[in-house]
Amino acid sequence: MLRVELDIYSGMPNPTWTLTDPEEQELLDRIVAQPTLMRSADSAPAVLGYRGFFVSVEKEDDGAWTKAAKAMAGQLEVSDANADKVKAAFANGISLPTTFRIGTLDPTQASVVAGDGSTDASAWLLNTSEKPDSSVDDFLREVAKGTIDLAAVVTATALEETEAAVSPAGLGMTCSSNYYTGTDYSAWNSSYYVTRNNCYCFGSNHRANIRYASPGKRTLGYFPGLSYTQMRTGLFADGWRDSCVAARNLSIACVVWPNYDFHFYRKVNSSGVWGHKPGGTPAKSTDNSGRVIYNPQTCNRGYYTSWYGYYYQDNNTAYVA
Amino acid sequence: MPKSSTQDPAFARVELDIFSGQPNPQWEMSQEQADLFHTMLQQRSTIVQAELFDGLGYRGFIVETAPAPESGGRMIVNVQGGIIKVVDSTGQQVFYYEDTNQELEKWLFDQSRQHLDQALQTLVEATFAK
Numbered sequence: 001m002l003r004v005e006l007d008i009y010s011g012m013p014n015p016t017w018t019l020t021d022p023e024e025q026e027l028l029d030r031i032v033a034q035p036t037l038m039r040s041a042d043s044a045p046a047v048l049g050y051r052g053f054f055v056s057v058e059k060e061d062d063g064a065w066t067k068a069a070k071a072m073a074g075q076l077e078v079s080d081a082n083a084d085k086v087k088a089a090f091a092n093g094i095s096l097p098t099t100f101r102i103g104t105l106d107p108t109q110a111s112v113v114a115g116d117g118s119t120d121a122s123a124w125l126l127n128t129s130e131k132p133d134s135s136v137d138d139f140l141r142e143v144a145k146g147t148i149d150l151a152a153v154v155t156a157t158a159l160e161e162t163e164a165a166v167s168p169a170g171l172g173m174t175c176s177s178n179y180y181t182g183t184d185y186s187a188w189n190s191s192y193y194v195t196r197n198n199c200y201c202f203g204s205n206h207r208a209n210i211r212y213a214s215p216g217k218r219t220l221g222y223f224p225g226l227s228y229t230q231m232r233t234g235l236f237a238d239g240w241r242d243s244c245v246a247a248r249n250l251s252i253a254c255v256v257w258p259n260y261d262f263h264f265y266r267k268v269n270s271s272g273v274w275g276h277k278p279g280g281t282p283a284k285s286t287d288n289s290g291r292v293i294y295n296p297q298t299c300n301r302g303y304y305t306s307w308y309g310y311y312y313q314d315n316n317t318a319y320v321a
Numbered sequence: 322m323p324k325s326s327t328q329d330p331a332f333a334r335v336e337l338d339i340f341s342g343q344p345n346p347q348w349e350m351s352q353e354q355a356d357l358f359h360t361m362l363q364q365r366s367t368i369v370q371a372e373l374f375d376g377l378g379y380r381g382f383i384v385e386t387a388p389a390p391e392s393g394g395r396m397i398v399n400v401q402g403g404i405i406k407v408v409d410s411t412g413q414q415v416f417y418y419e420d421t422n423q424e425l426e427k428w429l430f431d432q433s434r435q436h437l438d439q440a441l442q443t444l445v446e447a448t449f450a451k
Contacts, residue, residue: 050447146443191412199341212344260441261340263377279341280383281375288376302377303444304341 002027002065003058004125006136006144007051007101017134018058025064025082027055030121031102032086037121041099050147052103053125069096103148122148175244177251179316180269181205185283195280202277203252203264204238204318211280214262215240218321226256231308239318240311248312253296256306263304265296274299332387333358337433338380338399339441345383346436354432358384361425362398362405365418371404379445382429400426402448423449 002019019027031037041054060066064082071083072095086096103122126144129136188194188202196209204213214223216234224230231254232242240252251267253274268275268285274293277283285292287299297307333355337346350358374380381401399406405418405425420426427449434442 143443143447143449146439147447191408212342214342257340260343262342264342277341278375278377279338279345279380281338281380284375286376288378304377 001057001059001061001063003056004128005054005056006126006129006140007054008140008144014054015129015135015137015140017129017131017136019128020131021063023128027102027125028064028068028082028086028096030124031096034121037102037118038097039101041097041101050144052101052122055100055102057098065096069098072096119148175248175251175310175312177248177267177270177312179249180267181275182269183273183275183285185275185277188277189282194282197277198279199264199277200262200320202275202283203250203266204313204320205250205266206317206320208320210321213320215320218319226259226262228256228306228308231256231262235311238320239315240313242309242311244312248314249316250313250318252311252313254308254311255296255301255304256308257303258306261304263301265293334385335429335432336383336385337437337441337445338383338401339378339445341377346433346441348432348436350384350432355386358425359386361428362407362418365405365420365425368404368417368419370415371406371417373399373401373404373406379448381426382433384429400429402426 002024003016004019005014005016007014039052041056057065057069067083068086071087103118103125123145126136126141126148129141188197188207193207193209196211197207198211198213200213200215201208201210206213214234215231216222216224216237219237219239220234224233235254253265254262255265256262263276263278265274265276267273272294273285274296275283275285276293276296287293288302289300291299293299333350335348335350339345381399384398384400385395386398387395395410397408399408400420403420403423403426405420407416407418408414430445430449433445437445
């Protein structure tokens, strides 16, 4: 008998429910078909809100899961067709644990694998919570479902963007720079400037006092848009290049929250630290996990999942509007 | 809290602080909403300085209020994760309050729905389920 826990609360106990026999069988079938759906029990993501499902064997019984697990451990004396099938499918050594995690992760987590089928499994498992012994109410279901749906949209869009792009631009940290502003961001973070300049101002090292500066606005007169091609159009118009053809003074990285927003990072010292300024908040060197950024491509970028590459400028400042 | 008025603030503009480069969703409260906002704000309890999330993604709501000039002027109010930060018109005085059960934040979120698409609503809503 399997018990499912909707991992969603921080302080209060998470709501739980028990799977019926047919549901237990379906969960087993889904995992047999795709073992990567299971994650270790201690892989809880450090985020607030919906964090997937925690599944545990509540009681060893004649259910499909227990039978299959026993068969795999060589403990089942009587042959069972279903258990044998699972055993054969997992011949490569995967076991059926007594506790594990499953379910779509919030798209802010780097471990989301686009197209891994976890959103479908998550939606199905969430639906099994609609039963009398469940403490999941409609509100919680809506919240969890919303995050699952959002993850599906974000990962699908990310795939689309990646496929559309010829290749992410730039050579990244292999380009040399000879001008750094350092990790003292006080020039950006005083009360006057902090709310008047955005990530593009910071990336361009230009305190333009334009809260919504964007690529292309100064040189083209408009912001071309958020697609890979449009962003590059705006950046190139503003003087950015994606290859090392000279000693580069400014190096930036461009990322996009598909369909919603762009964001920039700038290399700020010779040790390889990158800084950024999320909107009207203070500039800093740490990512959404609080870690110092040495690689903007792999740091925690929240919903800014599309990587548009590195760009360079042969000036200490790239003027923006 | 900086000197302010519960009477007839000239306006209160709200910003859902969520984007980095692009403009955040913004709207203006009605006079009635602005009055209620001030009333709710003045009912909060003071707390010691608190840290607000300042990374990428949802960062709460920013309310800019401009009460009648004789009552103290402009204030910038950040409402995020159970914390309210109020900065006076000079930018020099900062006050912190507790937003019990994120009541004020949820009230602002309800107002924001008509300005947001479903995905953004869901994203913000998910932060309340903690």
